[in-house]
Amino acid sequence: MSFKPANKIQDLQYFGEFGGVNPSISDSATYTFLSAKKMLDTFEGHAEGCYLYSRHASPSTLYLGEALAAMEGTETANVSGSGMGAITTTMLHFCGAGDHIVSSRTIYGGTYAFLKNFAPRFNVNTSFVDITKLDVVEAAINENTKIIYCEAVSNPLLEVADIRALAQLAKKHGLKLLVDNTFSPMSISPKELDADVVLHSLTKFINGTNDTMGGVVCGTQELINSLRSVNDGAAMLLGPSLDSMRAASILKNMRTLHIRIKQHSKNALYLAKRFEDLGLKTVYPGLASHPSHELFKSMMNSAYGFGGLLTIDVGSLEKANALMELMQHENLGYLAVSLGFYKTLFSAPGTSTSSEIPEEEQIEMGLSDGLIRFSIGLDDDIERTFRMMRRCMNELGILESTKKILETV
Numbered sequence: 001m002s003f004k005p006a007n008k009i010q011d012l013q014y015f016g017e018f019g020g021v022n023p024s025i026s027d028s029a030t031y032t033f034l035s036a037k038k039m040l041d042t043f044e045g046h047a048e049g050c051y052l053y054s055r056h057a058s059p060s061t062l063y064l065g066e067a068l069a070a071m072e073g074t075e076t077a078n079v080s081g082s083g084m085g086a087i088t089t090t091m092l093h094f095c096g097a098g099d100h101i102v103s104s105r106t107i108y109g110g111t112y113a114f115l116k117n118f119a120p121r122f123n124v125n126t127s128f129v130d131i132t133k134l135d136v137v138e139a140a141i142n143e144n145t146k147i148i149y150c151e152a153v154s155n156p157l158l159e160v161a162d163i164r165a166l167a168q169l170a171k172k173h174g175l176k177l178l179v180d181n182t183f184s185p186m187s188i189s190p191k192e193l194d195a196d197v198v199l200h201s202l203t204k205f206i207n208g209t210n211d212t213m214g215g216v217v218c219g220t221q222e223l224i225n226s227l228r229s230v231n232d233g234a235a236m237l238l239g240p241s242l243d244s245m246r247a248a249s250i251l252k253n254m255r256t257l258h259i260r261i262k263q264h265s266k267n268a269l270y271l272a273k274r275f276e277d278l279g280l281k282t283v284y285p286g287l288a289s290h291p292s293h294e295l296f297k298s299m300m301n302s303a304y305g306f307g308g309l310l311t312i313d314v315g316s317l318e319k320a321n322a323l324m325e326l327m328q329h330e331n332l333g334y335l336a337v338s339l340g341f342y343k344t345l346f347s348a349p350g351t352s353t354s355s356e357i358p359e360e361e362q363i364e365m366g367l368s369d370g371l372i373r374f375s376i377g378l379d380d381d382i383e384r385t386f387r388m389m390r391r392c393m394n395e396l397g398i399l400e401s402t403k404k405i406l407e408t409v
């Protein structure tokens with residue numbers, strides 16, 4: 001594949017107000033006009049290059065949006081104060097009372113809770129489906145359906161959506177395909193595979209330092225203009241705007257995203273292979289044993305690998321909790337939700353990020369009790385990390401039942 005997201009970011013050149021190498025931060029919430037006429041024109045959307053109020057846009061949020069649009073290959077983008085702020089406003093943009101959504105059932109817990117518990121208050125209803133079964137997805141579409149929603153790589157089970165096929169399905173039925181690409185920035189470019197809208201939580205890999213939240217919707221100029229409309233734009237009226245200071249800091253972190261993603265992927269692939277060799281049930285899209293390994297390969301920008309997320313199953317919640325506590329004690333990472341941080345993070349999805357999903361649905365999805373989700377960090381010596389993790393597992397008797405242990409110690 002020839003799409004090069006990092007080149008697109010590299011080619012962006014912004015000078016600061018005094019010739020600085022970073023763009024100046026707009027330290028204002030409101031903006032003056034030299035004439036009253038110009039103010040009216042700006043409110044009516046006719047004054048190119050004028051700012052009116054920071055809930056709408058500021059120079060700093062526009063710079064960040066441009067960089068994200070460049071990365072995803074879309075016309076433009078609108079940033080927001082969190083991933084949920086981007087996702088919910090975009091859904092409410094496309095859907096009103098009586099409309100219907102077909103969504104993957106393995107999605108971020110917050111998105112699932114919004115669709116399941118909140119959107120029905122506005123008579124927007126969702127069918128949750130196994131997104132890997134295209135016939136099931138198509139059968140769920142009805143005359144009120146407006147969007148198909150999925151994550152490129154799903155949380156937490158790392159299912160991979162066939163974006164090309166879903167885009168065709170969407171086109172056939174006159175729907176929009178919205179893809180949350182939070183788990184696979186740079187590795188997968190959904191717009192290049194014909195998705196209509198690409199969403200991200202910037203809080204994760206894109207920012208990478210876990211010091212702020214952010215979100216983005218990447219799409220056509222027409223979509224972004226209507227999201228920002230002062231009269232009826234969901235982003236403008238619901239107000240999930242991002243602060244300029246944070247927009248500026250996320251933009252700087254984006255300049256190293258390609259290097260970080262490569263290292264996250266390299267480390268995760270190494271650990272996934274070694275965990276699998278130990279006989280642990282390991283899920284990672286880079287493993288040949290992953291059901292969507294070939295599909296991921298057919299969609300990926302190969303330089304960036306299969307991402308930084310993997311899961312293992314250690315058999316029970318007690319063992320999972322003990323292992324995570326011990327690994328944190330040994331300074332191998334943090335027992336914390338979230339992902340895309342420079343240090344490794346681990347959590348048990350069933351009792352944390354996916355706890356919004358009812359237990360029987362968790363079981364049906366394959367979300368077992370002993371599951372640990374790892375977001376692998378930027379460790380320089382990943383072999384040392386593996387040896388330390390294996391020692392923790394041995395200490396807790398987690399590897400006793402796996403027969404390969406003697407061969408690999």
Ligand SMILES: *Cc1c(COP(=O)(O)O)cnc(C)c1O
Nearest residue numbers: 082083084108155182201203214
């Ligand atoms: C974290 C996350 C979100 C929500 O983003 P916030 O920035 O926490 O609001 C949405 N989708 C996925 C896949 C996520 O991991």
